[in-house]
Amino acid sequence: MNNNALDHYYNMADILTVSQVLDIVIRLSGEGTTRSELARLTGFSKSTISNHVETLLAENLVLEGSGFSRGRKNSHCIYFNADCGCVISVDVGVTSLNVAVCNLVGKPLAASFQEDVDVNLGPHIILNQAITTAQNLLNHNHIPMTKVFGIGVGIPAPIEFATGRPSQPPLMHGGWGNYPIKETFEEAFGKPAFVDNDVNIMAMAEYEAENTHNDGNFLFVKLGTGIGCGIFCGGKIYRGASGCAGDIGHISIEGNDDLCACGNRGCLENLAGGAAIQKRIQWMAQNGKSDFLASCLAKNEPITCRTLGAGILAQDVACKEFVYQTGLYIGEVMAKLVNFYNPSMVVFGGGLINLGDLLFTGIREKIYRCSTALATRNLQIKCSSLGEQAGIKGAAIMVRDRIFMPSQFSKNYLLFREEARPNTLV
Template sequence: MRRMTARPANAHQARLLRLLRDGGPNSRAQLGDQVDLSRSKLAVEVDRLLETGLVVADGLAASRGGRRSHNIRLAPGLRFLGVDIGATSIDVAVTNAELEILGHINQPMDVREGPVAVFEQVLSMAAKLKASGLAEGFDGAGIGVPGPVRFPEGVPVAPPIMPGWDGFPVREALSQELGCPVMVDNDVNLMAMGEQHAGVARSVGDFLCVKIGTGIGCGIVVGGEVYRGTTGSAGDIGHILAVPDGRPCACGNRGCLEAYFSGAALARDATEAAQQGLSAELASRLEAGGGLSAVDVAAAAAAGDATALDLIREGGNRTGQVIAGLVSFFNPGLVVIGGGVTGLGHTLLAAIRTQVYRQSLPLATGNLPIVLCELGPTAGVIGGARLISDHLFSPA
């Protein structure tokens, strides 16, 4: 199959493509209800889109009391690739043009092995998805990496946990390999876009999406658009001061949030607690697995282990304190908590909520939902697909 070559010629076409992406197949008449164009104009634009092959006719719609209308849908052969490179694993998924996941693979991989090794892995995962018959090729790909990105160029800049990636032309390299347009963004921003598209943030204009994984980051959405900051490092809240003169952090400072709570910090604290004999549950898990991770803590907490619960609660308190500050500053309409430690679930959420509701002013918290991420590991890949589709579905 020929890959997507055409692009919408004007803002109207772009608008229509996005409506079809977000609302699925639609009749001309239904589209007309949403876009405020004259029938003739709409017909012309739809015809042009049909010509380009971006959309196709798709049978007849149900009658609304008169003549049945012909449905229009995005070309069913379009395929987007969503790639979410985490610190310790990689998610790759194929979606159709409506951003529905057709296939999803996850594989462990340490991002510190460097861009070349990681890309090899990503490409082999993409090939696997292709081989399973889900796609004959990709029309675009959206990639998330766990660090700041100079967005227009798609290049990581000074990523603390990704040595060897600084300045690597991710966008260009991957675009070459995959033979399709590629956009690169921070993994947290992708998660935010995913939740915005298909998750809890669907109808919210301004929200924060806090991702607690190996590190801690925060996606910022302003007026429906991801805000990336002047140098692309907006949302990097892991190194906000949580405890004055506190623990040393890998970044060289003391008392950073990440030094107290993150996948890494939690694993370390749990190991320590186990070794000190504070928790039989954790100790047995340490012995069994040879090490502890956030997942073990979550399991121990689920089993009712007091030490694990304390660890989670304390971390949640610190995180909540920082989030409370952000809520005062940013006054979002929603806060989403996600990332690898969502397994910690409601214990964590309760601790965060307590802090935020206690510390921020009533005007900011009065109607502020703080909720867990809805999509889990698929948020990132859906966000990736969304990122590239937003790019492709805009006027050339």
């Protein structure tokens, strides 16, 4: 690290201006920006911008090179240096555990994707497994801890964001409620950790991928074992007063009175969540409601959501009707959200999107039938292209945004100032 640059940096009268410049560079990192544009966007003088950019260049937080800014060729574009550090990303699912070391835009440098993991083994076993996996990834890829800026964790449960603790998680048993996840990772690695609901971090990854193509007001819906919604408002994730905004899986469906794991009745998740679907198609197989599912059961094959997808490919009428109806259930809730929030885009992710077009036919039909014409006039409804990497990408982006947010920049940067930081990752 350049000591002269550090001296200049810490003698600045207004450190906040440096962080504001860096924040804008990060937001525009996909296409780059120029010193003139930074002056226009911040209101600072060109000389002030020049001084701050030189400091950020010396500290290896930004890069300068030829490129296109706002669609115009420019030989002196400023970019965020995504490889100035890295993040340990952990995406805990009900039946999976994904761990990666990512750069600061969420690109995996090393990753481990594990299926058939039972989250109900409890936090001690699952989190220790995640910690061991992360340590192995760092060691095997020769990435030093001095490069790690923090740990980002996604959990399929309501999270009190300030403390990083789950609150009465309906899908996670075995002692997860109020467990100190944040402290567990901070003690293991000696770095700041941030914990959020898994759908929120997936929404962050989607925004990073789409931020030049939308207005920052969109919904990301995860269709998996559970159903949740990440809410982006004005380019920022909205968590609500207590951190549980977007728990749409427990909005009631008209005419449904089934008891949900949360204790209420009629919840969407109890009809259209992955676990509920599996129970329902098992019943269909056992009671002869689907020739395809019954034949699978007769051959002692497991009846899963993948089996349902195979039934659709086999043109089984009952499977096709089941998936279409499931889409209508989801669309009923989404129509209410579209009317209320008026998003520019709704993006669907999670394993159930693999059920394909029939599911989305039902979703779209219900949204357009039950939402107002104005709310749907320019509405985009699409599937995420990020796949299983959405969670780990979003976890890395969450850490980056928390570390470098203007109100925290000076405190967090001090945390790393004495650590040797080479120019590029190994």
